[in-house]
Amino acid sequence: MSEDRLIVFENVSKFYGEVLGVNKVQLALPPGVTSLVGPNGSGKTTLMNLMTGLVRPSRGRISVLGIDPADSERLFRKVGYCTQFDTFPSGATGRSLLRGWLRLHGFAARDVGPLAEEALERVGMTEAAGRKIAGYSKGMRQRVRLALALSHRPELLVLDEPLNGLDPMARAESLALFEGLGKQGLHVVISSHILHEVDKISDHVVLLSYGYVVAEGQIHGVRKEVTEHPMQILVRCDRPHLLASRLFVAEHVVEVKLHPDGGGLLVRTRDASAFHRLLNSVVLEDRIELEAVAPADDDVNAVYQYLIGSESESL
Amino acid sequence: MSSAALVHESGAPLLRRQILAVMRLELAKGLSIGRSLWLLALAFAPLVIIGGHALKDRGCDVENEKLILAGIVQLFHVRFAIFFGCLGLSVRLLRGEVAEKTLHYAFLAPLRRERLIVGKFLAGALLASVIFGAGVLACFALMFGHSAGGLEFLLHGSGLAHLGSYLLVSTLACIGYSAAFLALSLLFRNPVVPGMIVLLWELLNSFLPVWMKHFSVTFHLKPLFPVTLPLDGVFSGLFTVVAEPTPAWLAVTGLLAFAGLVVVFACWRIRDMEISYSSD
Numbered sequence: 001m002s003e004d005r006l007i008v009f010e011n012v013s014k015f016y017g018e019v020l021g022v023n024k025v026q027l028a029l030p031p032g033v034t035s036l037v038g039p040n041g042s043g044k045t046t047l048m049n050l051m052t053g054l055v056r057p058s059r060g061r062i063s064v065l066g067i068d069p070a071d072s073e074r075l076f077r078k079v080g081y082c083t084q085f086d087t088f089p090s091g092a093t094g095r096s097l098l099r100g101w102l103r104l105h106g107f108a109a110r111d112v113g114p115l116a117e118e119a120l121e122r123v124g125m126t127e128a129a130g131r132k133i134a135g136y137s138k139g140m141r142q143r144v145r146l147a148l149a150l151s152h153r154p155e156l157l158v159l160d161e162p163l164n165g166l167d168p169m170a171r172a173e174s175l176a177l178f179e180g181l182g183k184q185g186l187h188v189v190i191s192s193h194i195l196h197e198v199d200k201i202s203d204h205v206v207l208l209s210y211g212y213v214v215a216e217g218q219i220h221g222v223r224k225e226v227t228e229h230p231m232q233i234l235v236r237c238d239r240p241h242l243l244a245s246r247l248f249v250a251e252h253v254v255e256v257k258l259h260p261d262g263g264g265l266l267v268r269t270r271d272a273s274a275f276h277r278l279l280n281s282v283v284l285e286d287r288i289e290l291e292a293v294a295p296a297d298d299d300v301n302a303v304y305q306y307l308i309g310s311e312s313e314s315l
Numbered sequence: 316m317s318s319a320a321l322v323h324e325s326g327a328p329l330l331r332r333q334i335l336a337v338m339r340l341e342l343a344k345g346l347s348i349g350r351s352l353w354l355l356a357l358a359f360a361p362l363v364i365i366g367g368h369a370l371k372d373r374g375c376d377v378e379n380e381k382l383i384l385a386g387i388v389q390l391f392h393v394r395f396a397i398f399f400g401c402l403g404l405s406v407r408l409l410r411g412e413v414a415e416k417t418l419h420y421a422f423l424a425p426l427r428r429e430r431l432i433v434g435k436f437l438a439g440a441l442l443a444s445v446i447f448g449a450g451v452l453a454c455f456a457l458m459f460g461h462s463a464g465g466l467e468f469l470l471h472g473s474g475l476a477h478l479g480s481y482l483l484v485s486t487l488a489c490i491g492y493s494a495a496f497l498a499l500s501l502l503f504r505n506p507v508v509p510g511m512i513v514l515l516w517e518l519l520n521s522f523l524p525v526w527m528k529h530f531s532v533t534f535h536l537k538p539l540f541p542v543t544l545p546l547d548g549v550f551s552g553l554f555t556v557v558a559e560p561t562p563a564w565l566a567v568t569g570l571l572a573f574a575g576l577v578v579v580f581a582c583w584r585i586r587d588m589e590i591s592y593s594s595d
Contacts, residue, residue, distance in 0.1 A: 016591065054422060054590040070586075076425035083423070087416035089340075091347060097420075103336035104424040106329045148420075 001030060004066030007051055007156070007187065012060030014046055021046035022211045025060070029189065029206075033182035035198045036191040038208030044191040045084060047208070048158050051189070052081045065156060065187070076105075080149030081158040086141060088133045094120065094144045095129040098151055105152055119151035122177070124170070139166045146174070156187040163192055175201055230254050231272050235279070236264040236291035246282045250274070266296060333426050337434025338441070341408065345442045354404070354443075357396040358450025361387045365454055369461040377464045381477070384458045385542035388451060388481050393536060394517065397447050397488045402510045404443055405496035408435045410506060419590045429582040436497050436578050443489035451485045452478070477541040484539050487570045491532040494574035494581075501584040525559075532573075535566040 007029040014021035022043040036044040049055045050062055053069035062068070067075045088097060098116040107115065120126045123143040128136065133144060142164060149157055159178070163171050179201040182188045192198045199205075206216040236259075237243055244256045244265050252271040259265055269275040272295075283290055324332060345351060368383065412418040421431050455478050459465030468474045495513065499506040520531045528534045538560040561569065 049590070052423065054419060056587065056589060072422065073425045073427050076423060081423050083419060085416050085419055089344065089417050089420070090415070091344075100336070100340050101420060101424060103339065104333060104421065104426050106324050106332045106336070106425070108324070108332075148423075152425075 001028075002066075003063055006030060006063070007034075007065070007189070008061075008063040009047075009050075010061040010063075012050060012057045012062055014050060014055060015058045020211045021055075022050070022208075022213075025213055027206065027213065027216060029187070029204060031182075031185050031187050032203035033178060033188045033190065033201050034204040034206065035202040036189065036206050036208060037198070041210075042208040043211040044208055045160055046211070047206075048081070048083075048160050048189065048191065052076075052079060052158055054081075054083075076154075077152070078155045079158060080152065080154035080156070082145045082149040082160060082162055084160045084164075086138070088141070088144075090134070091132065093130055093132050094125055094136070094140075094147070097133065097144065098129075098147060101148055102151055107152075115151050115153075119147040122150055123147045124173070138164075139170055142166055143170065154186075157181060157189070159188065159190045161191055163198075230268040230270050231275075232296040233267045233269065233272070233275060234264060234292070234294050234296040235267060236293075237283075238263075238289040238291075239286070240265045242286060243282060243288055246286065247275075247278065250278050253278075264291075330430065333430050334434040334437065337421070337426075337431055338438040341435055341438035342442060345404065345407075345438065350407075351442075351446070354400050354446050357400050358392075358447050359453060360396070361391055361450070361454050362457060365457045369457060377459070377462075377468045380458050380462075380465060381468075381542050382544070384454065384481075385540060385544050387454060388484070389540060389544055392447060392451060392454075392485060393488050393533060396450070397443065397485060398492055398514060398517070400447060401439070401443050401489060401492035402496050402507070404439045405493055406500050406506050406510075408439050408497060409500045410504070422590055428585045428588070432497070432578065432582045432585050436493060436581070439497065440490045440493040440574075443493055444486045447485045447489060448482050451481050455481060473541070480539055480541040483567075484536050487539070487567065488532060488536060490574045491535075491570050494577040495532070498577045498581045498584070501581050501588070529561075532570065535561055535570050535573075537561075538563055538566050 007027070009025045009027040012025040013023045025043075025047065036047060038044055046055065050057055051064050051069060053072055053075060056070070064075060065078055067078070069075055092100075095116060098119060099112050102112045102115050103109075117126065120129045123146050125140065125143050125147060128140060133141060136144065142162065143166075146159070146162060149159070157178075162174060162178075166174060175198075178188050178190060182201065182203060190198055190202075204216070204218060207214045235243065240258055240262065244258060247253050247267055248256050250269075252274050253267060253269050255268040257266040267275065276293075279293065282288065364387070365383075368380075409418070412421075422428070459469045459474060465474075469478075496506060496510060499509050499513075503509050517531055517533050520528055520534050523531075
């Protein structure tokens with residue numbers, strides 16, 4: 001894929017004085033939804049600030065859709081960044097902030113109003129837009145920031161903890177919006193602590209720890225690379241005892257646990273492909289009725305726990 | 316969702332539109348009552364003294380009133396009010412936004428940082444010029460409007476030329492100090508301390524060697540004042556170093572060139588500025 005479709009980090013390091021931000025980051029993020037995952041201080045925000053030119057790399061090269069982040073004029077025609085900074089110009093209303101922001105973009109007066117209203121509608125803030133931001137709830141402020149990032153119809157959305165402060169309904173709507181944007185071919189880069197939600201919409205994940213990228217790729221692919229931890233697979237069926245005894249003889253199966261409700265079992269295997277072949281043959285031979293077969297630990301959280309250990313408990 | 320449908324200007328129209336957008340935002344903030352009250356108080360404070368003079372000394376001759384006004388404009392407006400007004404305004408333009416953690420909004424727009432600086436400088440200089448120009452105008456009107464002699468000087472004498480000179484001086488002072496303090500706020504986290512050093516430099520200007528005098532806003536403004544202020548005591552000549560006055564045309568172009576150079580320097584400095592509010 002050509003560089004003008006990718007977000008490229010080439011051996012990028014960022015130090016704040018003697019403090020490490022990120023170190024030797026090597027990434028090429030394709031279009032779609034990418035999640036940056038890691039505990040506080042792992043370098044998620046630094047990566048986002050680097051790709052938007054708010055901070056400059058101490059070493060290495062960054063290219064965002066073929067643009068140097070230092071070229072803010074070209075970059076922010078294509079990029080919208082929803083930062084974590086929960087501060088707004090004093091006295092501003094949601095609508096006045098958006099209009100002023102779009103004027104800074106250089107849009108003609110006739111375009112400013114419709115673009116602002118379109119963005120406000122997307123985030124469900126049309127009614128409250130005339131009120132001063134100082135009186136908004138945290139969730140409303142978050143949505144105004146999201147409207148700013150979306151208002152100029154960018155090709156890349158960078159969202160730093162975009163779900164913070166949103167109620168469950170707004171969170172679900174935002175996730176659906178991000179997923180929809182990803183499916184339309186946009187780049188959406190998200191950092192979030194709500195891993196199980198982000199996991200569902202992510203095409204790509206980047207796992208960070210102490211400023212280093214510890215794994216990246218499609219979440220299922222990343223899970224397969226973690227060979228020292230056997231994969232866990234949940235099987236729901238009508239005769240779990242029989243299935244357990246048949247599966248346990250295979251060499252790659254290291255553990256089988258019967259589910260307390262008597263309707264399934266949890267299998268740990270070193271070779272998922274061999275397990276699925278074995279399961280097929282056993283089910284056919286013994287006429288076992290399968291309800292569901294699903295990986296139980298290839299979500300971001302489980303992978304992160306395997307890779308980083310106890311730190312992920314804080315996620 | 317695509318940007319294809321949106322029309323982006325380029326070149327000079329975009330430059331003009333973006334600088335005007337920055338100015339509009341800054342002027343809206345600067346003109347809010349809470350933020351501009353102290354500037355208005357600074358600009359119009361001498362009205363209290365002039366008002367007292369108008370009530371008490373009705374028979375005062377015009378020559379004396381010219382000297383009083385020259386003292387107010389030269390010593391209060393230019394050396395104190397405009398100096399501190401521009402210091403406060405310029406510090407708020409950049410460092411204020413860093414302190415409020417709102418500077419990133421401008422940095423996240425497709426706006427060259429140089430345009431941001433130019434827009435902020437123009438807004439600051441314009442706001443200061445209007446407020447302090449209005450202050451000088453009000454002082455002038457009150458000083459010469461309360462007596463027949465004053466009105467005669469204003470309407471049939473050289474009054475309007477004097478007024479024009481004072482307005483020119485206050486505008487140039489606003490431009491010079493706005494540029495200087497904007498640049499200082501990019502060099503220092505707390506530009507008030509270097510601002511005080513600049514104030515000291517300006518105060519000591521009379522005692523500096525001739526070549527050093529030229530690095531001063533007030534030195535270049537001096538020949539533009541319509542009335543020369545006689546100084547008493549040690550300031551009358553004991554320690555002062557007399558320098559050839561700068562011709563008026565050179566003073567004006569020199570000050571504008573100085574402001575331009577300082578703004579260019581500020582544009583260069585802001586290119587590498589990073590947003591890390593925590594370290595500020």
